Structure formats: C-alpha cells, structure tokens
C-alpha cells in the first residue's frame with residue numbers, strides 16, 4: 018500500500034509546451050480523480066507518475082521515498098491507458114497474465130491470480146477468447162484486470178470508460194469503485210466528466226493548465242468552488258459580479274446590481290468581487306410585488322426532476338432550477354416574461370479569481 022505525493026512536478030515537452038508544477042497528496046487506499054478539460058495535463062501527470070515519461074522538475078514520493086530515478090517497471094504501478102491497448106493477437110487470459118509472465122511468476126501463481134481477477138471482474142467465461150471477440154465493455158474489464166495482475170501498489174486509470182455507452186459506464190463506475198475498495202489499492206483516476214468524477218471518487222482534484230486548482234471531497238468542491246473556472250467547469254456556478262458597498266462593524270456588504278448580501282468578513286469598500294451561486298439555490302417566483310431582484314426569462318429547459326430556467330439579469334445570465342410546474346406552465350404561455358428571483362446570502366460563495 019502506498020501514499021503518493023507530487024511536489025512541483027513539471028514536464029516540458031520538446032516543443033516548449035509545459036505541464037505543471039503539479040502538487041498533490043494521494044492518501045493510502047484513496048481513490049482520487051484528476052478532473053479537468055482536454056489538454057489540462059491529466060495524462061501527462063499519470064505518465065510521469067508511472068515513469069513512462071520523465072519529469073523535468075519536482076519529485077514523486079511513494080511513502081515519502083522519491084521514485085523519480087526508478088524505471089517504470091520498478092514502481093509497482095498498474096495503468097489502464099486512455100485508449101485500451103490490449104494485445105489483439107492474444108487471448109484474454111494471455112493479456113491478463115502478461116505482467117506476471119514477464120516478471121517470471123511461477124505458473125501456478127499466475128493461473129490463480131488470473132482466475133481471481135477474472136472472478137472479481139466477471140470475465141471468467143471470456144478467458145479463452147481473443148481480444149477482437151469481446152465487446153468494448155468487456156475489453157475495459159480485461160484492461161483493468163491486466164493492470165491489477167501484478168498486485169501493484171498504485172493503480173492509474175486514464176479515462177478508462179470514455180468509450181462506453183452511459184449505462185455501461187455507470188455500471189462499471191460502481192464496479193471499479195467497489196473493486197478498488199475491496200482491494201484497498203491507492204488509485205488515481207482521470208476523467209473530464211464531472212458526473213463520473215463525483216460518482217467514483219473519495220476526493221477530486223480539479224486540474225487546469227497543468228496545475229491543480231482545487232482539491233476536496235465532491236460535495237465540498239461543488240458547494241464551494243474556489244475559482245470562477247471551477248464554478249463554471251462544474252456547472253455549479255452562476256457567476257455574478259458584485260462591489261463591496263460599505264463596511265460596518267467589521268462586516269462588509271456586497272452589492273450585486275441591486276441585490277445586497279448580508280455582512281461578510283472585512284473587505285475593502287469599492288473592491289469588485291465575483292460570486293458563485295448554484296442554480297438549485299435560486300428561487301424563482303412570479304410575484305412581482307416582492308422587492309426581490311427581477312429577471313427576464315430567456316429559456317426554459319426541462320430536465321430530470323426539474324426545469325432549468327435561464328434569466329437575463331441586467332445583462333448577466335442567471336440559471337435557476339425550479340420544480341414549480343404551475344409557474345413553468347405560466348411562463349411558457351408567453352415568452353420574455355419577467356420574474357422575481359432570490360437566494361440566501363450565505364449561498365453566494367466569493368471566488369478567489
């Protein structure tokens with residue numbers, strides 16, 4: 018078992034493109050996800066950890082021991098690659114047994130290990146098939162079994178489910194999580210899907226332009242995004258701009274185009290801030306007499322269990338989720354209606370940048 022610490026890890030490619038510095042601590046037995054857009058540096062980070070490419074700066078500690086000078090085969094890492102790279106001419110059994118065979122495990126031990134993993138992943142009946150005789154979802158399981166075969170201390174999974182249909186993906190997410198917990202293996206999982214990251218992870222690290230910008234348990238990151246990028250990337254954020262209006266008794270009042278928030282910690286009067294408010298924290302009402310803010314309805318999109326209503330609020334978009342079918346029906350009768358909306362001051366999170 019292993020805990021992994023990345024300290025100031027940087028990779029500079031030949032053309033000058035650089036990824037990092039990456040700082041991250043992965044606890045023993047934890048499943049952490051690197052979540053970020055395409056090109057953020059997720060695969061590069063995994064490849065440096067596995068030892069497939071060299072880091073130009075920084076350190077990679079496994080249980081406080083720097084492994085940067087160890088070749089890949091000595092790091093005890095199992096990896097599932099972004100594009101499943103199974104050996105097409107070999108059987109499922111031979112694919113899973115590949116690592117143990119290379120390491121010259123006794124035949125009996127390899128057979129036991131392959132059977133154990135095949136049982137865990139529900140692919141016993143496929144062991145004699147060739148790779149082109151199994152489905153995509155089955156191939157993902159074989160790739161996972163192959164990565165686990167040599168009993169690695171660390172498992173790296175690079176978008177292992179991206180090619181699958183949503184139902185199968187969801188089922189395998191649950192399976193990967195339960196196998197990971199049963200085996201107790203420290204795991205770094207890469208995805209650019211928020212749903213997948215939230216479904217599978219103990220903690221999530223949001224990665225942007227080669228750096229980790231926020232780490233936390235899914236609820237924490239969703240409820241309290243640190244930056245505008247995180248808020249927007251997670252879709253949890255209406256991002257609105259406010260100005261610190263006045264300060265009284267050490268508390269500052271923020272004005273968002275006429276919406277004044279309850280006193281916050283001391284801020285500088287005149288300072289401009291960005292705030293994130295989640296759609297589910299915004300309440301819409303057709304009561305125009307209230308002194309709540311007013312917005313013009315731009316669109317109404319039905320979703321599972323609610324309607325996503327987008328308002329124009331003085332040039333800014335405000336997205337709200339509503340379950341009020343009567344209200345939605347009324348709003349749909351004629352377009353461009355104006356409604357009142359409100360949210361609790363404490364649900365507005367001040368963003369760092």
Ligand SMILES: Nc1ncnc2c1ncn2[C@@H]1O[C@H](COP(=O)(O)OP(=O)(O)OP(=O)(O)O)[C@@H](O)[C@H]1O
Pocket residue numbers: 030031032034035036053054055056057058059060061062099209
């Ligand atoms: N061999 C290379 N030479 C030059 N630049 C590279 C090389 N490999 C990756 N990059 C660049 O490094 C950055 C990070 O790439 P990386 O593959 O790590 O992104 P990613 O987060 O895995 O993206 P995706 O979600 O699309 O897989 C990108 O800008 C990419 O173009």
Ligand SMILES: [Mg+2]
Pocket residue numbers: 059060061099175
């Ligand atoms: Mg990638």
